[in-house]
Amino acid sequence: MTDDTGTFVDPLDLAVQARRQRRSLRRLGRLIGRSTRLVWASGRGLFVALGVIQVATAAILAGQVLAVEAFLSAVLVLGGGDSIRPLVGPVALLASLLAAAALLGSVQGYLKRYLGDAVARRTQLEILDVATRVSLREFEHPRFYDAVQRVQVSASTRPMQVTQALLAIVGSAAVTVGVGATLAAIDPLLLGLLVLGGLPLLVTNRQESRLEFAFTVAQTYPMRERGYLTYLLTGRPESKEVRAFGLGDPLLRRLDTLWGRYRHDLARHLRRRGGLSLVGNALSALVLGATFLVVVLLIARGRMGVAEAGAAVVAIRMLQGQVQGLLAGVQAIFEAGLFLDDVDAFLAMGPTADDAESGTPAPATFDRIEARGVRFTYPGSDVEALRGVDVEIRKGEVVALVGENGSGKTTLAKVLAGLYDPTGGEVRWDGTPTTALDRSSLRSRVAVIFQDFVRYAFPANENVAVSDIGTAIDERRVRRAAADAGADAFLTALPEGYDTMLSRLFRGGRDLSGGQWQRVAIARAFYRDSPLVILDEPTAALDPRAEHDLYASLRRVLDDRSAVFISHRFSSVRSADRIYVLDDGQVVEHGTHDELMAAGGLYAELFTLQAEAYLSPVRTDGA
Ligand SMILES: Nc1ncnc2c1ncn2[C@@H]1O[C@H](COP(=O)(O)OP(=O)(O)OP(=O)(O)O)[C@@H](O)[C@H]1O
Ligand SMILES: [Mg+2]
The missing domain is CATH 3.40.50.300 (P-loop containing nucleotide triphosphate hydrolases)
Structure with a gap:
């Protein structure tokens, strides 16, 4: 994750930003808008169906209060020996309402799961699209991997969380209005008290969201560490070495230690979150108790009938759940908001200069590619891997790069392939600097x-x-x-x-x-x-015959394409049109094999070393 200047945002900064986020109505509106658009685009039919179910459920809940009141009224007018026929209607109504609510509840569950998956699919594709587009430079930063890990989870679950919360809010609001009106008709004071009971939760919920976000951000890196160990223990290429070196148990122990550390942090987090939740709920319960006390007082003073009181109790119980649901919905949206901002920052990560998609398309062929004074430093490194390199590749030529390990051959290949812009100097295609070319078209000209x-x-x-x-x-x-x-x-x-x-x-x-x-x-x-083929140690694993055959046929195969190849085997380098010898990020010599041998420099030294190793008798004295 990067900010505007392209530098990485520290997870700690994320937490600070989160704290600064206002819970304004505008922000709420923006979050709802963003999430709803996404969910709508992912499955509008399902979304509408869920909305309808939510409203229907609300109507059913309000209907239940009325059914209870009707039932209690019927019971109260019933004398001993009377027929129970008047009860049948209300009981049947109550039973059907309960059944309908249960049915809708389960249908809703299935629809949510299916819609949630549609959202996850869409966001996953969005994120991977960004991940394949961002500059290679990002892949040099551990924090990039943290961000990828975190946003993959957030992006697939959080928008749905907002939408569900929104649906729940719509439902709860409908019930609150319906049942609230019933309750207010019985006694407005009761409704007032209920709303008051929700306030403590409003405060503690906000703190809980922040705790949750901070915890998730802090745990991303340890989670990746565990993920890596799991990958080592289950990967196919790794399985051989894990067994050969007996790494199984030690790695498992290491994983267990990491889990232990995580569980310790989790316990602390849950204690803090749980404490907050306890305070909020205790205060709410206190107000609820007071509300029931008021009901008792009203009955005692004869200001409320028994049937009314029964309905009021049901309504209070129901409303309390709804008010809490409403608040939980708002809370969920704000909490998701912290994660969604994180996702949006990731999605906003554009290509950097190395990936400029503007500029003229690279020419289909070239006569001459030249690197002039090319310097390159890897992101996050303070040593230059290339320190002023000049090379030239003409049409149809085979050019070889040689040099000891770490001398900069692969780095030069990456720059020539257009994967990185040089940090100094330039690469020119027929005189045009590659920085003026559309990079993706440039890459398409190179294999x-x-x-x-x-x-x-x-x-x-x-x-x-x-x-x-x-x-x-x-x-x-x-x-x-x-x-x-x-x-x-x-x-x-x-x-x-x-x-x-x-x-x-x-x-x-x-x-x-x-x-x-x-x-x-x-x-x-x-x-x-493509007119330029770059092969980085293409024959390192080939047997001598295969290697010989490959180089013998290379010019025919390439036709008039040019090739740059890197090799440690001088037998294959000999036939190149030009050989560049790299040492510590610089070209120290160049020329044909014969010229370089005649010069008696590093090339001649390395070549002779290898040739002698083949021809001189085997020494067994260890000298
Ligand atoms: N991703 C990277 N981040 C930081 N430094 C790097 C990175 N890749 C390579 N380097 C460093 O850059 C220098 C040149 O590396 P490079 O891979 O170009 O060498 P090479 O000539 O291809 O070596 P080899 O023969 O071993 O393949 C080395 O010092 C290496 O440690
Ligand atoms: Mg290399």
Whole structure:
């Protein structure tokens, strides 16, 4: 979650903001409007049906008071030995009203569940839409994950909470008016007292909402910690290592400790919330007691008949529930409001500069891409990963990046792929700085496969075609890309060929070896029809023959596309048109293999080291 300046809002600030929120009528109106629009859009028919049920329920409740009064009146005029026929009507009425209320109650339950799900679906999609659009930078901040976690829960439950509260308020208000009028007719003082009894709750409820919000915000991070441990203990790739290292018990203990900490916090939270609730309800009960006392006094003074008194007691009991329901409704809306503001802030998170969707579309092809003095610092880091890098890629060229671990190769690949804007210097496509180009069109011109490419739990053909998912899968192109990447033979041999699910997570799924997966990823890069292909260590897991074949055919496969590839194996780097040697975020040398060898710098040193390791006799003396 970010504020206007793009910096993260601390959860503590959230709590402070929440405290500042006024419970004004305007805010209430805004919250109701926002939630109702969402629920309406998610399922208007269900929403209307629920409204109708709510009003009908209110009418039934008011009818019950009248039925009780009729029943008591009939009982009171009944002499010994009289027929009980006059009672039948009121009893039958009361029984049918009770049955109708129960029936409506259960129908309402089902409808609410179904509507709630419609709302959850809509909001989930909204949130994931934002999550796939926000800048990659957000993913460098733990607080982003907190926000995602929190808003997913809030967005799927809170709007429905507001709507339910709204429906309840409508219902309660209808009953309160109906039954209240009946009660006021009996004695206005009773109605006044009842309303008074609601006031303490109004105050304590407000405090409770804030406690709840603060608790949720504070618990998001610990909840993610527990979630991560659960994921480690249940994930498929993790399962091997968890067993091999005997991590099961220690991780379970760690999880248990975290749960213990949470339960401790929860107990404290519940005590505080419970205390507030106790105070509010005790004060309300006191006023209610006083109300009943007034009824007794009125009977004693002969100002109220017994039937009237009976009806008054039922009405008071009913109204008290309704007034509380009304207040609870208002409270629920304000409480949900705190969470919804949080959700709205998340949804308002726009793309940052790296993702500008304005600017001219990137050209379909290029003659020359140049990086000039490119610097890059990861968000939240204070060390530069790139410190003034110059590279050049011409149409149809194969360019290699080499350098030791952490020298900045992957970072440069991300900048060249348009995933990050440089923090200094620029990348130019035929002279146009990439910052002037529409970033999504820029990315569409690049096919990049990272070291940690994704193994999608999708069928094989989709695993290749994900790189161009916008169009229908072209099976012929999939096969050609797979063949070029050396993946066709083993994919064809799968039980269902290219339709085989490549994951054991789903039915009929198969898994591949590490090198086979890497070939699928390379096929992915070839499938995408883009003028620049970037491969970050594409052959690290390939066997020597597969690697040799790949590089031998690379130029033919690329046709006139350009490629940037990163490799630690100098045998594959040799044939590149130009090699850039990175060291500590800078290009320290560049040129062809022969030029670099002749220069006798870092490249020559690393190359010789590797070549010698292959050819020199094995040393067993440990020296
Ligand atoms: N997400 C990140 N946040 C902060 N620093 C990072 C991040 N990713 C990488 N770095 C740092 O940036 C520097 C360059 O990393 P980079 O991944 O580009 O290296 P590399 O040359 O690809 O290394 P390797 O050969 O191990 O893949 C390293 O010091 C690394 O620790
Ligand atoms: Mg790397």
